[in-house]
Amino acid sequence: MKLARNLLVVAALGLAACKVATQDSNSAQPQAAAAIAPILTTPDAKDDASYARPLEARVHHVKLDLAVDFNAKRVGGTATLDIDRKPDAKEIILDDKGLEIASIADGAGQPLDYKVGAADEKLGAPLAITLRPDTKRLVIKYKSAPDAGALQWLTPEQTAGKKRPYLFSQGQAIENRSWIPTQDSPGIRQTWEATIRVPAGLTAVMSAPKSAEPITQGGESIFSYKMPHSVAPYMIAIAVGDLAFRELGPRTGVWTEPVMLDRAAAELADTEKMVEAAEKLYGPYRWGRYDVIVLPPAFPYGGMENPTLTFLTPTFIAGDKSLVGLVAHELAHSWSGNLVTNATWADSWLNEGFTSYFENRIMEALYGTKRASQEAALSFDDLNDALTEEGATAPITRLNLPKEQAVADGGSTGIVYDKGAVFLRTIERTVGREKWDAYLRSYFDRHAFQPMTSALFLADLRKNLIKGDQALEARLQLDRWVYQPGLPDNVARPDPAAFAAIDQAVAQFAGGGPVPTAFDQWTTAEKLRFLNKLPRKMDKSRLDALNGTLRLNQAANQEVLFAWLSLAVANRYDPALPPLEQFLSAQGRGKFVRPLIQALAKDTQWGRPIAARIYAKTRPLYHSIVTRDLDELGLLGAAPQPAG
Known part of the structure; x- marks a missing residue:
């Protein structure tokens, strides 16, 4: 080294x-x-x-x-x-x-x-x-x-x-x-x-x-x-x-409560293949076993990449492996995050951005280009949403966060995860996949079990990939990506064909057309694209048409249900309140819980009383990582109940 x-x-x-x-x-x-x-x-x-x-x-x-x-x-x-x-x-x-x-x-x-x-x-x-x-x-x-x-x-x-x-x-x-x-x-x-x-x-x-x-x-x-x-x-x-354990492969297995074991093991059946695919990309898995534990639904995150034992939310269990990108993400952290780790939280993109890119490559290797392309396009949507919400010139849209934003758990998910991944995808498209993969593999070898900063990564990149090629340096715009807000003009945009048919269905429905009857045959990514691209303001008759035809209140896929409930809350759609309350009472994943309760709380006439009633009941289920944000909404008055 x-x-x-x-x-x-x-x-x-x-x-x-x-x-x-x-x-x-x-x-x-x-x-x-x-x-x-x-x-x-x-x-x-x-x-x-x-x-x-x-x-x-x-x-x-x-x-x-x-x-x-x-x-x-x-x-x-x-x-x-x-x-x-x-x-x-x-x-x-x-x-x-x-x-x-x-x-x-x-x-x-x-x-x-x-x-x-x-x-x-x-x-x-x-x-x-x-x-x-x-x-x-x-x-x-x-x-x-x-x-x-x-x-x-x-x-x-x-x-x-x-x-x-x-x-x-x-x-x-x-x-x-x-x-x-x-x-x-x-x-x-x-x-x-x-x-x-x-x-x-x-x-x-x-x-x-x-x-x-x-x-x-x-x-x-x-x-x-x-x-x-x-x-x-x-x-x-x-x-x-x-807890009970079941092997998934020679070096992989799952822990969970006995009543959850069959469902969890079925959803995780491809875990050993994921490890093999990751190793083919970026070198040996250096931690021995890769086991996972499916936790109770109160777990506040989708997953946590704890070495040798990834912690997972049960909300990824959809019955069809459509949400196992979460598992690929946490596995990828065994290289980017666990093996090479950001030295400070200002550079958390070195963990999450690298891992989001790596996750997509694992998904492509196992499930094909179409799925990977669609999931990358959804990530790009999240990035654009973050830029819109924060402002494209806001300091928080930098990868290397300035001091004011560089707090633990700081930054924006759309930037730390999605802009980081797009940056690496931009390098890949500029230098070619074969050359980029060889560099990344050597990067993990050189810096295994060591801390990393943005400056050290860029120095390594220049020494071992760019190698003095000034034309390549200019095309990559490395410092612009890492130290400046917004998106550089060399950004690798997603394949416009990835959701062409879905976007057409969105336009047709938004223009008064029928509910797409092919919805049940769509991939999860296609369903999410459709629901998230619909106009945020819709009248009850159109929401009734969606819910009646697509049975969205009964959606088993938690990501799809969340997308639907977000749309329903934005439109004060009363028929969605029973599944909304059930959803918020049955799991404590911050990605789902925070935005729904926050959206309700902002609607002072309709939503806030609903939020206060639900939160008073569900708060004991939620982890303090979630409640410390939601308590600031003042839904429970001056003396919130203690969390578990």
Whole structure:
């Protein structure tokens, strides 16, 4: 990795960046040898969403020994952190969001002074720990708060099986600091291991390979996991519940509640083929197994790319594999995001834009050019919607976000995901697919298990693809794409034929024509294109015609149902209220829940009372990632109910 060594300016912590860790001088037991991931020192790699100062002292390994308490809604125990430091470092700063610290000691058991600083509502607080000259290990006894932002506790009634409680975590972007004391920044990669104790009869799974067989003793079951590769801290994930497993292929499988297993496994039947297709594109899958877990519907995202164990919403299960692009997306993160990770949230497009492009290539390899072309065109629609909503000259439409927008979970989905993907597709069309694929494969090889910034990516691109070709440099407009708002004029636009027949059907219906009778034979992408392109204002008779002919209130595909309900809410269509309430009560995916409740709340005469009534009932189902936005609408008054 000669180029990586040239480009990555590594912190001088008294150790080489990839030095093999040695035994702590004040520890009774040796640490397993592991490469320490580099820390970037360029100004654009400074993470303003973390209190850590990794150039002085940084965490490189986390060992957890935790018990899960469903009654108290807490996890608690010990976190042992191995650190790398400058010889003269006086303290190390961790990220803390509501942790209840009992004690902190070094590896020999000697107490260390510590102080929790002033808290910020979003970032939490700095946890400053005083270091002795020989301190290389921290032992922290603690427990999480009952309202820890990363953890969602579900009652048996909120699960599919209705028998046992459930816990899952969602760490991205900066929520893991609410249950793990560490430096919670994507640029500070860490290896980790965990021993998890849960009530007997429940199963704990994590985003790492199993390191020992589970045992049950004294009314509890004990599970052990170990991640040998350095990962961003937000990728440490856990789920605990009544779980069953089924193999999908030699290295793929699915976990979920037993009552969900048949449906989930059927929908995920092509997972092993997806891994094979991804490897043919951009090199070996380096994480061992690729398993997924289909979570209860309260999970706030479509999916989360936790290494070795993708977390998935059950809303992707349509019965016909029409929404498995979600699985392809999370799998692609095993290269773009997990293997090579944005160093700060200003550059989250390096994760999501790359992955959205890669997802589309996997879908093309498995399901053909037509499907991939249509899904790319839908993505381009989302990009145009974002540019319209934000304004084409708004700073938030940059790929590399300026400081004001570069907050954790900041930016616009239409930009971070869709503009990023279109940028890479534009490079592909300019240089040719064969040349572009060879570059991307080498990029993942060069920077495996390392952080990345926009500036480093562009430098790598210029060195290894452009190679001084000034005419090519001018055609690509790289800096314009990354550092300027809007779309450059060299953008690779979608195939106009992808939805030609659908757009004609839209025009005909919008002009007073009949409901398209071929709707049931259309692909999901075609159905979404039709519903999303219809005029936003329609009279009840036209909505009645749509609903009566197409049975949209009964749509089983959750994406299609969401598109229909969005149109219905925009037109105060009362016949859609029963399925709307059922939809909002049955799942907590932010992509669906936020815009529907927000649209209702904006309609003060018709929609707001409906939103208030539904939200009062559904809020306990939703994750705090969703409720913190919806609470701002004031639907519940000054004192919103606590989330799970």
